[in-house]
Amino acid sequence: MSKPLVLAxxxxxxxxxxxxxxxxxxxLVKNQAxxxxxxxxxxxxxxxxxxxVQTAVCHALERQDSLRNAGAIQTWFYRILMNVCNxxxxxxxxxxxxxxxxxxxxxxxxxxxxxxxxxxxxLPLEVxxxxxxxxxxxxTLNEIxxxxxxxxxxxxxxLYSGLKKLRIATxxxxxx
Amino acid sequence: MNELxxxxxxxxxxxxxxxxxxxxxxxxxxxxxxxxNRRNRTFHRWMVAAACFCLVLAGLNLSPTLASAAxxxxxxxxxxxxxxxxxxxxxxxxxxxxxxxPRVEAESNLAEKVNAAIxxxxxxxxxxxxxxxxxxxxxxxATGGTEDEWGDRKMDVIIDYEIKSQTEDWVSFTVSYAENWxxxxxxxxxxxxxxxxxxxLTLRDFLGENWVTxxxxxxxxxxxxxxxxxxxxxxxxxxxxxxxxxNESTSFYVREDGMIVVCFPKYSIAAxxxxxxxxxxxxxxx
Numbered sequence: 060m061s062k063p064l065v066l067a068x069x070x071x072x073x074x075x076x077x078x079x080x081x082x083x084x085x086x087l088v089k090n091q092a093x094x095x096x097x098x099x100x101x102x103x104x105x106x107x108x109x110x111x112v113q114t115a116v117c118h119a120l121e122r123q124d125s126l127r128n129a130g131a132i133q134t135w136f137y138r139i140l141m142n143v144c145n146x147x148x149x150x151x152x153x154x155x156x157x158x159x160x161x162x163x164x165x166x167x168x169x170x171x172x173x174x175x176x177x178x179x180x181x182l183p184l185e186v187x188x189x190x191x192x193x194x195x196x197x198x199t200l201n202e203i204x205x206x207x208x209x210x211x212x213x214x215x216x217x218l219y220s221g222l223k224k225l226r227i228a229t230x231x232x233x234x235x
Numbered sequence: 236m237n238e239l240x241x242x243x244x245x246x247x248x249x250x251x252x253x254x255x256x257x258x259x260x261x262x263x264x265x266x267x268x269x270x271x272n273r274r275n276r277t278f279h280r281w282m283v284a285a286a287c288f289c290l291v292l293a294g295l296n297l298s299p300t301l302a303s304a305a306x307x308x309x310x311x312x313x314x315x316x317x318x319x320x321x322x323x324x325x326x327x328x329x330x331x332x333x334x335x336x337p338r339v340e341a342e343s344n345l346a347e348k349v350n351a352a353i354x355x356x357x358x359x360x361x362x363x364x365x366x367x368x369x370x371x372x373x374x375x376x377a378t379g380g381t382e383d384e385w386g387d388r389k390m391d392v393i394i395d396y397e398i399k400s401q402t403e404d405w406v407s408f409t410v411s412y413a414e415n416w417x418x419x420x421x422x423x424x425x426x427x428x429x430x431x432x433x434x435x436l437t438l439r440d441f442l443g444e445n446w447v448t449x450x451x452x453x454x455x456x457x458x459x460x461x462x463x464x465x466x467x468x469x470x471x472x473x474x475x476x477x478x479x480x481x482n483e484s485t486s487f488y489v490r491e492d493g494m495i496v497v498c499f500p501k502y503s504i505a506a507x508x509x510x511x512x513x514x515x516x517x518x519x520x521x
Binding site for chain 1: 239242246247249251252255256258259262270273
């Protein structure tokens with residue numbers, strides 16, 4: 060390849076990646092509260108949730124080349140975020156549990172009166188995550204399947220089994 | 236479903252720490268930096284690969300040395316290859332071994348003979364090194380040396396080889412055997428092998444029928460030239476065991492530029508300070 064052609068290609072790539080980087084940055088800043096809510100609902104700890112959001116944002120920019128289609132930005136980033144959360148949970152399992160008389164710190168406000176939220180959290184992690192993404196974040200089952208890397212039918216059956224455990228009447232229209 | 240809506244409301248009202256936007260910004264900055272790093276690394280890697288490729292191409296065209304080294308690669312080789320067959324470094328019993336001995340691969344009994352000779356020499360050398368070391372240690376303690384004084388004395392045993400030149404038909408290489416400790420010792424073996432004709436090459440092959448005269452004249456000239464202004468030279472006089480003549484057993488190798496290099500071991504015809512002696516002899520034009 061001739062030198063001017065190589066330079067032109069490089070410039071084109073650089074400019075396109077700058078706009079991609081900008082799109083990504085804007086998306087991340089705009090939706091940060093949502094990221095935090097979801098992360099917090101999984102990790103139940105303010106410090107861990109803040110760390111996880113920061114880590115996920117950092118990963119997203121570092122690996123921005125893996126975002127091929129700007130339209131898929133939400134599922135792409137949620138997937139990163141969920142992976143970071145799973146890493147934190149996995150690390151926690153390795154940590155020796157605290158004595159039972161330990162009291163949660165003040166900065167961890169538990170949901171007060173809503174028992175359903177607590178029941179959702181009591182579900183197995185992968186089921187709870189699907190319910191949160193579907194009803195709290197209001198994502199489609201398709202998007203959830205992409206984020207969690209699970210089959211669409213797996214997502215469906217997990218969602219139904221979760222709702223059954225929560226004793227919520229399932230009306231098809233509301234779910235998918 | 237009302238219950239779910241209520242749950243979502245609670246979820247939506249999760250208090251957002253004021254620290255969040257700061258943390259997100261920090262993540263963005265760090266991620267951008269890491270991304271740049273990664274890009275630069277990838278770019279550099281490609282540049283280095285491209286540069287290496289250019290060098291190899293240029294090298295093969297410009298340097299006969301490199302081209303002949305490439306002949307060692309299995310696909311490019313001619314009738315034979317010189318390969319490393321023993322190649323290791325290890326430390327054992329205070330001796331550091333650094334061995335890379337060659338092996339000739341060719342379909343001829345000459346190759347087998349040479350390989351056996353090299354193998355024997357390597358074994359001998361390793362045994363001798365061990366013996367020298369054991370003797371030294373025994374003498375050291377027998378004469379009142381202590382463990383403390385012995386300290387971390389070590390011996391280096393080095394076997395290495397060098398391909399001096401090669402063509403499609405023949406190869407000229409040396410194998411050197413060295414010991415380094417309180418005293419050092421080095422020995423070199425020379426191999427000039429013709430695989431087309433399945434035999435050792437001799438000085439006669441390169442210098443013609445008069446090879447003895449040609450060598451003697453050239454060597455004597457170089458010895459005479461080495462005498463300095465005070466009339467001193469490292470070389471012994473012929474009647475003191477100095478150089479008299481070359482013969483069938485005189486060692487030599489063929490240099491890359493086609494010059495013949497006749498070699499005499501250290502101490503053989505000159506003081507040890509002169510080291511191994513090499514005389515370059517130009518082959519006669521035919």
